[in-house]
Amino acid sequence: MSALAQGRADLERASTAQKVADMLRERVLDGELAPGLRLSEEAIGGALGVSRNTLREAFRLLTRDRLLVHEHSRGVFVRRPGGEDVRDLYAARRVIECGALQNWPAVGDDRRAAVRTPVEEASAHGARRDWAKVGAANIRFHRGIVGLAGSHRLSEESDRLFAELMLAFRVVSDPERLHMAYLPLNREIVELLSSGDVDGATTRLREYFDLAESDLVAQLEQR
Amino acid sequence: MSALAQGRADLERASTAQKVADMLRERVLDGELAPGLRLSEEAIGGALGVSRNTLREAFRLLTRDRLLVHEHSRGVFVRRPGGEDVRDLYAARRVIECGALQNWPAVGDDRRAAVRTPVEEASAHGARRDWAKVGAANIRFHRGIVGLAGSHRLSEESDRLFAELMLAFRVVSDPERLHMAYLPLNREIVELLSSGDVDGATTRLREYFDLAESDLVAQLEQR
DNA sequence: ATCGTAGAATCGTTCAACAATCCAACGATC
DNA sequence: GATCGTTGGATTGTTGAACGATTCTACGAT
Known part of the structure; x- marks a missing residue:
């Protein structure tokens, strides 16, 4: 049963936006993307080879986790806690x-x-x-x-x-x-x-x- | 000062996805969209006059609030708590x-x-x-x-x-x-x-x- | 030095298209 | 008769391009 549960978890990892979000989450938590840094949609999307729309979905996922902050018409930034x-x-x-x-x-x-x-x-x-x-x-x-x-x-x-x-x-x-x-x-x-x-x-x-x-x-x- | 804060709140209410999410949230909470119901992207997007991408962003906002659940490649559903x-x-x-x-x-x-x-x-x-x-x-x-x-x-x-x-x-x-x-x-x-x-x-x-x-x-x- | 303005850069949103996936109906096999 | 492929049709996932709206930057006027 444990093997089945594991397999199911792998299957659910299908979404591109989810994978992109996981990758960005690591980069943020290990400090590679420093707090306060602005994440350009074009730059990141181009580097990772995903479209802007998909990247924006990944951004939403990370905003939910409060790792990124979204400022309207200005972009998303790595959160810098004060x-x-x-x-x-x-x-x-x-x-x-x-x-x-x-x-x-x-x-x-x-x-x-x-x-x-x-x-x-x-x-x-x-x-x-x-x-x-x-x-x-x-x-x-x-x-x-x-x-x-x-x-x-x-x-x-x-x-x-x-x-x-x-x-x-x-x-x-x-x-x-x-x-x-x-x-x-x-x-x-x-x-x-x-x-x-x-x-x-x-x-x-x-x-x-x-x-x-x-x-x-x-x-x-x-x- | 209170008037200023209010004005600022109005300004920040700009995003279409946010407004769509607010509308859907009301419909869910007042029971018009019943728990377990599947929300078709095409149907809802057409009814509200927003594009699929924008609607999907609104869906993400509501899944963050746990009002909707997202099943990969199957769509989003109004949450039915068990x-x-x-x-x-x-x-x-x-x-x-x-x-x-x-x-x-x-x-x-x-x-x-x-x-x-x-x-x-x-x-x-x-x-x-x-x-x-x-x-x-x-x-x-x-x-x-x-x-x-x-x-x-x-x-x-x-x-x-x-x-x-x-x-x-x-x-x-x-x-x-x-x-x-x-x-x-x-x-x-x-x-x-x-x-x-x-x-x-x-x-x-x-x-x-x-x-x-x-x-x-x-x-x-x-x- | 401050202010306003033009232009560039970026975001917000839409649209159309296609691949991937799911679903339901239909037959085939035992 | 029930279970198991198979086949289409419908829906989602993802992409790319496009254009208006907003922000930022730099330059020049007062």
Whole structure:
């Protein structure tokens, strides 16, 4: 059955606009297309060998994910999150993740493992000074927290929030350093959860958000 | 300043695809385009006098809002939420709204009024047996709760959730009756909040979600 | 230095066309 | 008689060109 599901996923990947959007999404997230850059329909369409109409559909898909912003008659730009965006982003994360954490006592071991495991992986990568993988594991940790809610829609929306956040990290220097700094805090949250202290873990998580937000906002506004 | 902001909003309303999307959104939400209906590009485009490409852009905008679903090479359909969708929807609402409620002590009077006022309005309309307006006020009540989070993004996502939920109500009979039944519960939540008992209000809100979800799911799956 | 204007560049939208895909009806086979 | 190809017809996916509308840029007037 798993093989069938996989095959179906491959089949659905047929649309050209979807493939173009996936390609552009990678380029944006790895920083090749820098925040603030304008994406010319003619230039990109010519480079990728797709028509303007198809490219515009791809742009719509990425606008939905908030990676691009569309300004009427001016074009689409790679989103450049500002301090206000980051504040808004963290306000949403506070509500979603702290709210999801309340579900900890009610969920099964698989959902709990999705929170615990990434923290251990982050520690392992941290010992090897592999900051990029630490950052990736850190995101998996927070995805696991959102997963406690058990809502597919909410997880998808959170993925968009995380992607937007990575865009904000792109603007600041030395993005991985931030992830590393909060690693012991994550570990403490997991320990509090395992001991059954959900409220304590929620408080710690909220502290993490406060720290990370002010840190990121400070770096964003100083430039 | 308010006049300027209004004028700017009018200026930005320029895009044809946007206007088409707004028109279709109304038709979907008021039930004229029933859930499950397939929207032919040729038929709709011809009726509205816009080209296929523009119409397809409008479709993308509405699929972003989850009012339409897009099946590759088959077309777009008005979404028909099933039991699983509603469960997912309420799981998300539980997390978001209960999480937002924790912010009650921290927000100012304007945000609190956005929670209190709709409940009083709902009572007034309920006394006049105007169930449609009761339902509208009920949604404003929950929008107010989400607004406690102070995140523009989260409020927008919640608006999409509410729209999707109204689509689910379209499938069942007698949708307004549901809103009416939970009116006294809303009032109790507001009273608990005003007395400073945030945890008690959160518990009541969660009870409301449990009731509303099972009620709606039961009606959806019985047909 | 500011303002207004002409021209270039780009976007918004439409149209026509064709390939790719889906669907329903029709027969063929067992 | 039910299941399985097959064949058209209808609809979507994608392309390319075209033209009006909007924005941007640079130049010149006041």
